[in-house]
Amino acid sequence: MTQLVLTDFAVARGPCDVLRDINLTVGAGEFVGLLGPNGAGKTTLMRAALGLMPHRGRSSLSALPIKERARAVAWLPQAREIGWPVSVADLVTLGRLPHLAMGQRPSPQDRAAIDSALSRMGLDAFGNRIATQLSGGEQARVLIARALAQDTPLLMADEPAAGLDPAHQIGLMETLAAEAGRGRCVIASLHDLGLAARYCTRLVVLAQGGIAADGPPSKVLTPELLARVFHIRALVQQTQDGPLFQPIGVV
Amino acid sequence: MTRALALVLILLVGALFALSLLIGPAGLTPATSLAALVRGEGLAETLVMREIRLPRAILAVLIGAALGLAGAAMQGYLRNPLAEPGLLGVSGAAALGAVIALQTGFAAQVALGLPLAALAGAVLAVALILALAGPRGGALTLILAGIAVSALAGALTALVLNLSSNPFAASEIMFWMMGSLADRSMTHVWLAAPFIGLGGAVLLAQGRAFDALTLGEDSAASLGVNLPRLRLTLVLAIASMVGAATAVAGAVGFVGLVVPHILRPFVGARPSRLLWASALGGAVLVLAADIAVRLVLPDRDLKLGVLTAIVGAPLFLHLVYKTRAQGL
Numbered sequence: 001m002t003q004l005v006l007t008d009f010a011v012a013r014g015p016c017d018v019l020r021d022i023n024l025t026v027g028a029g030e031f032v033g034l035l036g037p038n039g040a041g042k043t044t045l046m047r048a049a050l051g052l053m054p055h056r057g058r059s060s061l062s063a064l065p066i067k068e069r070a071r072a073v074a075w076l077p078q079a080r081e082i083g084w085p086v087s088v089a090d091l092v093t094l095g096r097l098p099h100l101a102m103g104q105r106p107s108p109q110d111r112a113a114i115d116s117a118l119s120r121m122g123l124d125a126f127g128n129r130i131a132t133q134l135s136g137g138e139q140a141r142v143l144i145a146r147a148l149a150q151d152t153p154l155l156m157a158d159e160p161a162a163g164l165d166p167a168h169q170i171g172l173m174e175t176l177a178a179e180a181g182r183g184r185c186v187i188a189s190l191h192d193l194g195l196a197a198r199y200c201t202r203l204v205v206l207a208q209g210g211i212a213a214d215g216p217p218s219k220v221l222t223p224e225l226l227a228r229v230f231h232i233r234a235l236v237q238q239t240q241d242g243p244l245f246q247p248i249g250v251v
Numbered sequence: 252m253t254r255a256l257a258l259v260l261i262l263l264v265g266a267l268f269a270l271s272l273l274i275g276p277a278g279l280t281p282a283t284s285l286a287a288l289v290r291g292e293g294l295a296e297t298l299v300m301r302e303i304r305l306p307r308a309i310l311a312v313l314i315g316a317a318l319g320l321a322g323a324a325m326q327g328y329l330r331n332p333l334a335e336p337g338l339l340g341v342s343g344a345a346a347l348g349a350v351i352a353l354q355t356g357f358a359a360q361v362a363l364g365l366p367l368a369a370l371a372g373a374v375l376a377v378a379l380i381l382a383l384a385g386p387r388g389g390a391l392t393l394i395l396a397g398i399a400v401s402a403l404a405g406a407l408t409a410l411v412l413n414l415s416s417n418p419f420a421a422s423e424i425m426f427w428m429m430g431s432l433a434d435r436s437m438t439h440v441w442l443a444a445p446f447i448g449l450g451g452a453v454l455l456a457q458g459r460a461f462d463a464l465t466l467g468e469d470s471a472a473s474l475g476v477n478l479p480r481l482r483l484t485l486v487l488a489i490a491s492m493v494g495a496a497t498a499v500a501g502a503v504g505f506v507g508l509v510v511p512h513i514l515r516p517f518v519g520a521r522p523s524r525l526l527w528a529s530a531l532g533g534a535v536l537v538l539a540a541d542i543a544v545r546l547v548l549p550d551r552d553l554k555l556g557v558l559t560a561i562v563g564a565p566l567f568l569h570l571v572y573k574t575r576a577q578g579l
Contacts, residue, residue: 084465
């Protein structure tokens with residue numbers, strides 16, 4: 001089952017196109033890493049596909065009515081905003097809003113989704129803590145838990161791993177990979193190519209307004225592409241512990 | 252916790268409403284007052300109770316609730332504890348309408364001329380804000396448009412005062428702008444109640460959208476909040492409530508700023524709960540202030556808006572101090 005279809009998709013900022021001729025189909029069970037240097041248009045692609053900014057061409061998500069879209073896709077922006085000193089439990093409960101009718105209180109089923117999201121992000125004991133008083137990394141995990149609690153077929157995240165310590169980066173990538181393994185679909189923009197190589201099932205590389213490469217990590221992360229798009233040399237090795245990726249120098 | 256808060260606030264509103272009915276220069280005993288109010292015993296007493304004290308108490312509740320609720324909604328929408336309903340410029344424009352009515356004599360010639368002119372000012376302000384901010388702009392353009400309208404209304408009000416050849420009109424304007432609930436009739440209640448009731452109902456229904464905005468505009472939109480529609484709803488509802496409140500009571504400041512700030516810790520900072528809590532809290536504050544106005548200086552006609560500003564400004568300073576202490 002496909003979760004996102006972009007057809008002849010293009011986004012303009014002012015007179016020039018930031019993205020053009022994007023054709024992309026993402027299906028259930030895929031964990032897509034969206035890669036590209038700064039300014040390649042990763043965030044723009046995701047926001048425009050969601051319908052949060054104007055675009056040309058067709059996106060299966062922005063075509064949905066707003067309420068229906070909220071049940072089809074969860075979106076985790078890069079800016080980690082927590083506007084008020086609310087409790088962690090209240091904040092994660094916001095993820096259930098699209099599933100609640102007007103005036104309806106969270107059901108036991110909603111509670112289960114919230115608890116499961118909290119425990120998957122290692123936040124079991126955090127429910128009553130005030131979200132704004134947590135550290136930056138902890139806040140990031142709370143916001144990821146909010147997106148998980150939304151329990152949508154598609155999860156889109158903008159640099160979810162930024163600002164997490166190594167253990168929680170690995171924990172996050174394992175959680176997202178497990179979500180994909182359960183039949184959901186995950187699209188995440190990433191800067192850490194090593195994490196992307198190890199956990200993503202598919203990598204999409206953006207460069208100069210288009211898709212420079214699209215495929216499994218072993219096919220995408222070639223020396224030629226790394227030099228052309230990222231201007232780096234890297235050591236890529238298949239080991240017993242999975243693929244290893246280590247940038248070595250700038251080209 | 253929130254249930255206890257609701258109970259306390261409702262009891263306070265009830266108690267202060269009753270107290271407001273029992274206080275006044277007529278010096279009636281509580282028993283006579285109640286008999287006059289409920290059964291209509293005694294011509295003069297009935298007149299005092301039903302035509303002077305009852306409208307005053309009802310207006311205190313309405314206007315307090317309107318300002319508290321509008322303040323909580325503005326803060327929720329902007330995710331900023333320093334926001335207040337006056338930011339939209341509607342109260343300034345309503346005051347300008349009233350000032351022009353006073354200056355031109357329209358207020359004296361036409362029944363309800365003053366509140367109607369104030370409402371017209373509020374409607375003009377909304378039209379101007381929506382035209383300036385456009386249909387799809389963000390929160391920032393809305394605030395900038397509000398500040399522009401506010402400044403324009405303030406400048407024009409000053410111009411009217413400046414050019415006023417009639418010192419009586421000028422002093423009447425000064426006193427009106429201080430805000431008061433004295434000498435209002437049931438007609439004022441009927442004029443303000445529909446606008447405040449409608450705006451309030453619309454705002455209370457947006458609780459979830461304000462909750463979702465805790466996560467920022469992008470996340471809220473992805474959670475199913477229609478942001479352009481929310482913004483339009485917010486502007487129209489706040490203008491309707493604040494415009495009507497300013498039209499009948501003049502400018503009563505600081506209620507919309509201070510009440511949500513005081514109550515926020517008691518509702519776990521959740522914007523949706525803060526809406527109704529601030530409506531009740533605003534009613535409590537304005538009822539209490541209006542009683543204090545009559546008790547502190549009974550002979551000097553202390554204005555309600557002056558008292559709320561005198562109490563509100565130190566609280567605002569405290570808020571600034573606390574914000575600084577948090578390192579923001």
